[in-house]
Amino acid sequence: MKPTDPAITWIEDKPLNLAERLYLPLFLQGLTTTARHLVSPKVTVSFPDERPVVGNPLIYRGVHRLNRDPEGRVKCVACFLCATACPAHCIDIVAAESPWPDREKYPESFQIDELRCIFCGMCEEACPVDAIELTSLLDLTGKSREEMIFDKEKLLSVYDRTKDTEPMKSAAMGGTL
Amino acid sequence: MSDLLPSTATLVALIKIAALIGGLMTAAAYLVLVERWMAAWVQDRKGPNRVGIPLTKIRLFGLGQPLADGLKIILKEDFTPKHVDKVLYAAAPLMLLAASLAIFAAIPFGSALPPIPALGLTAEEPLLVAPNLDVGVLWVFALSSIAVYGVLLGGWASNNKYGFLGGLRSSAQLVAYEIPLGLGLLGVVLAAGSLRLDRIMDAQASTGIWYVFAQPLGFVVFLIASFAEAARLPFDLPEAEQELVGGYHTEYSGIKLLLFLVSEFLHMVTAAFLIVIMFLGGWHLWGITGSGPVETWWIAIIRFLVLSAKIFGVILFFMLVRWSWPRFRFDQLMSLAWKVMLPLGLANLVTVAAVEEFRPQLVEALGAGTAGCVAILIPWGVFFGGWIAAGLLTPSGVDNAPIRTHGPLDVEHELVET
Numbered sequence: 103m104k105p106t107d108p109a110i111t112w113i114e115d116k117p118l119n120l121a122e123r124l125y126l127p128l129f130l131q132g133l134t135t136t137a138r139h140l141v142s143p144k145v146t147v148s149f150p151d152e153r154p155v156v157g158n159p160l161i162y163r164g165v166h167r168l169n170r171d172p173e174g175r176v177k178c179v180a181c182f183l184c185a186t187a188c189p190a191h192c193i194d195i196v197a198a199e200s201p202w203p204d205r206e207k208y209p210e211s212f213q214i215d216e217l218r219c220i221f222c223g224m225c226e227e228a229c230p231v232d233a234i235e236l237t238s239l240l241d242l243t244g245k246s247r248e249e250m251i252f253d254k255e256k257l258l259s260v261y262d263r264t265k266d267t268e269p270m271k272s273a274a275m276g277g278t279l
Numbered sequence: 280m281s282d283l284l285p286s287t288a289t290l291v292a293l294i295k296i297a298a299l300i301g302g303l304m305t306a307a308a309y310l311v312l313v314e315r316w317m318a319a320w321v322q323d324r325k326g327p328n329r330v331g332i333p334l335t336k337i338r339l340f341g342l343g344q345p346l347a348d349g350l351k352i353i354l355k356e357d358f359t360p361k362h363v364d365k366v367l368y369a370a371a372p373l374m375l376l377a378a379s380l381a382i383f384a385a386i387p388f389g390s391a392l393p394p395i396p397a398l399g400l401t402a403e404e405p406l407l408v409a410p411n412l413d414v415g416v417l418w419v420f421a422l423s424s425i426a427v428y429g430v431l432l433g434g435w436a437s438n439n440k441y442g443f444l445g446g447l448r449s450s451a452q453l454v455a456y457e458i459p460l461g462l463g464l465l466g467v468v469l470a471a472g473s474l475r476l477d478r479i480m481d482a483q484a485s486t487g488i489w490y491v492f493a494q495p496l497g498f499v500v501f502l503i504a505s506f507a508e509a510a511r512l513p514f515d516l517p518e519a520e521q522e523l524v525g526g527y528h529t530e531y532s533g534i535k536l537l538l539f540l541v542s543e544f545l546h547m548v549t550a551a552f553l554i555v556i557m558f559l560g561g562w563h564l565w566g567i568t569g570s571g572p573v574e575t576w577w578i579a580i581i582r583f584l585v586l587s588a589k590i591f592g593v594i595l596f597f598m599l600v601r602w603s604w605p606r607f608r609f610d611q612l613m614s615l616a617w618k619v620m621l622p623l624g625l626a627n628l629v630t631v632a633a634v635e636e637f638r639p640q641l642v643e644a645l646g647a648g649t650a651g652c653v654a655i656l657i658p659w660g661v662f663f664g665g666w667i668a669a670g671l672l673t674p675s676g677v678d679n680a681p682i683r684t685h686g687p688l689d690v691e692h693e694l695v696e697t
Contacts, residue, residue, distance in 0.1 A: 123670040132603035136321045140599070145323045 159238035159268050163221045166214050166252065167237050167260035169270055176258060177233035180207040184225035184234050192218035193225060212254040216242055237264045287399050295408050299383055307544040308345035314598050315344075321602040349537070357533030360437075367436035372531065372538035375429025379545040382422045384408045385415040386552050387477045389583035390562045391573040403573050406583065407477060416464060416474045420457075423508065423549065426542070427453045430517065433539065434527035445526025448609065449510065449517030455616040456507035456514075462624025463501030466494050466631040467557045476553075480561030484570035489560035493655055495662040496627040498558045500620055505550035507616070510543065511597055513604040514612060551593040555586065559593070562586040619669050630661045 121127045147154050156162045169177045180197035198210035225234050237260060244250045252260075285293075312327065319326030330343035359368065389406030412418060427450055434446020467490050468474055471482040483489050491498045507514040518526030525531075528539045555561060562568055562582035573579050607615065634654050641650040 120667075120670065124666060125670065126666075129604070133599065136599055136603045139323055140317070140320045142323060144320070144325050146325050148325065148328070 154240070156238040156240070162238035162240070163223045163236040165216070165237050165239040165242050165260055166219070166225070166257055167235055167264060168212060168254065168257040169233050169235060169261055170258065170265075175202065176208065176212075176254065177231050178209045178212060179205050179231055179233070180209040181230060183228040183230060187224040187228035188219075189222060189224060190218045190220045192216075209254060212257060214252045214257065216244075216250045216252055217247060232270060235270065237268055239264065291400070291404060292408060295406070299388060299408060300380060302388075303380070303383065303545065303548065304541070306548065307541050308349060310544055310548070310594060311348065311540075312341065312344050313595075314601075316341075317595070317598040318602065321599070352537045353534055355533045357535060360439075360530055362438045363530060364436040364438065367432050368530075369535070371429050371433035371436055372535045372542070374432060375426055375542040376538045376545075378422045378426040378429060379542040379549065382419050382426075382545075382549050383552075385412050385418040385476065386549070387480065387556065387561070388552075389586055390480075390568075390579060392579050393573050393575055405477060406579075410477075412475065414474050415476045416468060419476075419549075419553070420461065420464075423546075424453075424457065426546065429542070430527050433531065437527070437530035439530050441524045442527050442529045445517045445523045445529065448523075449527060452507055452510070452514065452516060452612060452616075455613060456504045456620070459500050459616060459620035459624045460504035460508055462621070462628050463497045463504060464557065466490075466497040466627050469628070469631050469635055470494065476556050476561075480556055480563065481570075483560045484563035484568070487563070487565060487570070488651075488655070489558060489563070491558040491560075494558075494627060494631055494658055496623055496658065496665055497631065499662075499666075500624045500627060501558065502554060503615075504620060505554060506597070506600070507612070509546040509550045509597070511547060512601040513606050515606060516609060516612060547594065547597055548590070551590045551597065554593050555589040559589050561589075614673070618673050623665050623669060626661055626665045627658070630658050634658065 171177045178195075179200075180195055182195060182197070185191075185193040185195055192215040194211075194213040194215075195209050196211040197207045200206055200208040202208070221236065223236055226236055229235075239260070242250075316326040326341070327344045328341040329338060330341055330347045331338035332343060333346075359365065385407070387405065387407040391406055392400075392404040394401055394403055409415075409418075430449045430453075431446045434442045434444075434449065437443070467479060470490060470493065471479040473479060473482070510517050517523075518528065520526075523529070528536055531539060562585050563570060564585045568582050568585055569578060573582070634657055638650065638654060641653060644650075645653065
């Protein structure tokens with residue numbers, strides 16, 4: 103495309119006025135900005151001592167959890183929609199015949215490789231029964247790769263840990279889904 | 280027996296050298312911490328605040344950080360690439376550091392100590408490694424020019440295009456800004472009538488009028504030129520990280536890199552010393568420090584503290600400016616040096632020369648008080664006039680508009696034809 107192309111709209115810079123050409127007003131402006139930030143409250147926190155404040159825990163994408171239904175059973179119906187939606191292929195589900203009469207299948211094993219996960223939240227979007235959710239837990243650490251593959255029990259224990267502070271996100275529970 | 284022992288003068292000089300180098304190195308280490316703090320605070324971060332006393336949980340606001348930084352960089356592998364010129368590569372940082380440290384031989388770091396008869400010192404002892412050096416200012420400038428060779432040598436010996444470009448830029452920039460720096464300095468030397476930095480401070484203390492008030496234009500020119508000489512933002516083109524990786528020290532690592540970085544900080548400290556000594560009154564502060572000879576320890580300490588506080592203030596200003604201004608483009612840098620700073624420096628020099636030349640006639644015609652006021656008002660008039668003229672007359676440095684009549688193909692075409 104040539105500069106003379108009629109499709110291009112050229113916007114001219116305004117010529118500098120006297121104050122701008124003298125440079126001093128702009129310099130003082132820059133200096134006051136930096137000086138103001140020098141004394142303004144800081145946005146970072148001393149992490150292990152202080153916890154960062156998560157803006158809205160309901161929409162934060164941290165560690166996963168597997169929700170339980172009111173009877174304490176895993177909500178998941180092993181439909182594989184989350185595993186299909188996952189762009190990082192980090193969800194591994196082994197489905198089995200459900201021992202309960204209200205559904206056909208349940209996950210015999212449900213593993214998430216937290217090291218492969220990119221925390222995009224697609225699994226949460228895909229889930230038809232609001233079984234998988236991302237919590238606001240953000241410090242995810244472990245000593246080995248194996249330890250970072252979360253199995254069903256671990257994911258359910260995350261639910262037990264966070265269910266009081268972060269209710270399930272279904273609309274009835276005041277969530278955003 | 281007495282021939283074998285060093286004389287008192289030698290001993291005093293050695294003590295002063297030890298105190299100065301120890302103080303400077305410690306100061307440079309802690310200024311790195313201050314710089315990191317300033318950088319963090321300006322960016323709304325907290326900055327380094329963890330390292331305290333080793334092996335304990337005491338943090339002391341991160342005051343142990345310089346020790347950790349120093350140990351880390353000293354223990355790093357000192358890697359010499361195969362393609363470098365070995366001798367020059369090793370000599371460059373040493374040369375730079377030696378020059379940066381030797382500069383301080385002629386720079387006073389206080390007023391003086393009172394006489395100490397118990398040690399055989401009957402006169403007051405100036406806080407200056409090489410007292411009575413009549414060419415003090417020349418010494419400072421000669422050595423700061425030699426420091427340029429260290430940078431250039433580092434860039435050349437690295438045998439690396441980034442390093443080489445950094446060295447080239449550095450030499451062009453430092454040579455260009457040496458001239459306005461010298462012009463700003465000449466005005467002060469002319470007014471004080473001495474090339475000795477301690478005399479320049481005495482001259483300001485005796486009249487109580489710092490040269491920043493008597494020569495505002497000279498101060499601004501000197502300040503801007505010393506930013507460029509110290510290669511600080513907005514003039515840090517020799518090591519513009521985004522363009523040149525690390526500039527002249529791209530190929531350096533470990534202790535050699537440390538020497539480069541320390542010398543860079545020493546340049547900034549030197550610049551702060553010179554600004555304070557020549558324009559901001561040195562150790563003088565109205566009503567507190569007095570202006571006569573040093574008779575008591577009290578006065579000596581107060582003067583030392585005043586000088587240190589002023590220098591620290593100037594260094595904080597250097598660090599604040601770093602985050603306030605974007606880097607200049609190289610053509611803007613050169614145009615500022617030759618088209619703005621040089622004429623302004625000359626205007627200042629001519630004004631100061633005229634005022635000093637005609638001061639006796641002024642005093643005779645107007646009386647001492649009015650003549651003093653006129654001698655200050657004229658430079659201020661020149662300051663505002665010169666600044667406005669520079670703003671109006673110099674070509675705008677921000678003309679980044681593309682040439683519309685030329686497309687990329689046309690440019691290529693013309694290049695092929697010529």
